[in-house]
Amino acid sequence: MRLLRRADYEAVYGAGQRRSSPQFAVFFRAQQTLQCEPLGREPAASRVKTKATVNDNRGSSSISRFGISVKKALGGAVQRNRIRRRIREILRRNRTEIPSGWDIVIHPRRSVAQAPFAPLEVELVRLLRSISPGV
Secondary structure, three states: OEOOOHHHHHHHHHHOEEEEOOOEEEEEEEOOOOOOOOOOOOOHHHOOOOHHHHHOOOOOOOOOEEEEOOOHHHOOHHHHHHHHHHHHHHHHHOHHHOOOOEEEEEEEOHHHHOOOHHHHHHHHHHHHHOOOOOO
16 A cells, blocks of 8 residues: 655654664554544435545555655666666555555665666565564
8 A cells, every 4th residue: 555645744744753774764653543423313324425435444454554755866767667666566565464454655766776676675574574563
């Protein structure tokens, strides 16, 4: 699952913590539970479901949400998209080893563009495993 809104990114930067390695900086914050207000006393058939109530999964703590932020200084659009694809593939391949219930933003460093895939995978998974509930 992905972080999409700017407010989510800013919440992670502002109230979260940071871990770093030679090739990545990872910002993380425990997910906040979503406070829902009752819809009122109207019958279920007349309730109007909005996009926010149907698709808003922020309250589920079973899945961590990720954001990938690649600076323009790392290269052109093709290079930046390649870096994003490599990071998403690492996350996909190792989703069972990543702790759940976190909002995580990943910042790759310049060396990620030329690094082989296997060492990148080992380093990022090690960083993500270091996020623990006791932090």
